Amino acid sequence: MKKIFLCVLFLSVVASLSAKAELSIDITGAHSEPMATGLPVFSASDSKAKEFSEKITQVIASDLESSGLFRILDSLAYLQTFKGIEDAPVFVDWQAIKAEALIQGHIDYLNERQIRVSVRLWDVYAAQELYSATLEIDNKGWRRAAHMIADAVYKRITGEEGYFDTRIVYIAETGSPLNRIKRLAIMDQDGENHQFLTDGLNLVLTPRFSPNMQQITYLSFYKDTPRVYLFDIETGKQQVVGDFPGMTFAPRFSPDGHKLIMSMAENGNTDIYEMDLDTRVVKQLTRSAAIETSPSYSPDGKQIVFNSDRSGAQQLYVMDANGKNVKRISFGNGRYATPVWSPRGDYIAFTKMAGGKFYIGVMFPDGKGERLVAEGYLVEAPTWSPNGRILMYFRQEPPDRSGIPGATKIYAVDITGYNERRLITPVDASDPAWSPLLSNR
């Protein structure tokens, strides 16, 4: 896999310390109007820099708009043209078109390999600079630089970490619905840099990133023997995990990346196991005759949420990471499955099945405060954005009356239930897993 060299220099981050009401968006509460934002195409030192300035501005605009929190104003209305990063904004010109925020940027072409990207974020009504940064990057990394700038703007305005400089690993689906061809695939959060990782000869399911993004764990039916595997993103090498007597599936990494939890099915019973990846020591965590599966660690690694049908139907349970203190947390109508702990620790996302429909929802780790954010014939497998504000999942439309199968696509929705949108993938897509923020790992 190609490695993008990225040298980042944050020369200055100017934070406003003003006491008056600041330009900000509260994304924790109810739906709010997107912030009207001026984003003129970044100025450029020469024609070579101009190639990058248009592309980078476009990616920043589409990142910010996709969040549903920003509305990029039509550039035809702009009254001011910036010639460089030192050009001061004429605030009345931006107030006249009702811009609340203004993003100003400039690209310098340094040499064949490098460009410099400078950016400033302005509060138009307060006539105040909120943020500025300069990045010197390998020009192959221009797309990531754009995502990082969008993340910085998002963070400055919302107070939350961004999520644009991230990737998605998922299952690409093609062929007959009766004998689906499934391949591991990876792409940027916005669908760019798409790449198939496996050839489709073996059925593969439920990929998950390791916290350091170097590995993916997933289920493969290689040699008709379903087992958990590790895929090395750098080398493409695949390796079976452990030597288990039965089918292993539903794997996930621990937050420190040193352990895997997964299910093993043997003799008609499925329990949860933990494997230490350094010592290869395996520990059985549940011991009931029921199906225990879909385990997910809390972000501090001290607890595990999973689903079990020990009560007669699937419900969610939380236990300590050593398997002790098992507590049921879901009590609503219907069956609950695929729980995933938010990276912030504040919510557990799940798939719910009730009344012939599927739902994606969130609840607090004690089971209270259940809220459903998506529904359909089949919606499944929520995965969290690294900032814990957005859920991605897949939606499979039902077959029509002539038996033509419905499309299977990945969607994202804010945990408020607003701003549901479809990710563009080259073929059908399921089982998404969101990476950590690349620049934070």
Add this chain to the structure above:
Amino acid sequence: MKKQLFAALAAVALVSGCASTAPVEEEVVVSVTVEEQAGQDEAFVQNAKDRVFFGFDKSNLTPDAVAVLKTQAEWLKANPEKKVVVEGHTDDRGTRDYNLALGERRAVAVKNYLISRGVDADRIRVISYGKERPAVVGANEAAWSQNRRAVTVVKD
């Protein structure tokens, strides 16, 4: 391939058989794949039905299933050189992980019954496909009930 052609015919017969018991849903049940049948033993399918069906979220054997498995066990005892793989499957009204576990439960229920009827455990392997390999496409009970199945596939 002759074997595959036969499997296709057997599958069509199965669909029409089911549709007659569920006429309301008839038109929306669509034909059965032959892919999972590739390599299936003709004589086995002729002499013993190759699959049993389960209730929603269930893995217990119905009286119909037991009747089918009795003929499977007799055939296997008469053909001691043959081995089988029991494939457990589910409908799509559950989540992926859970359905893999449920498919395994179903396959093991069949395996255990065949053993109880005198088939050597070493001759039976199980695999679960969960909801990954439906027999029919459809968003209705007639289709789902055909997908909640365990299929005994003879391997030479």
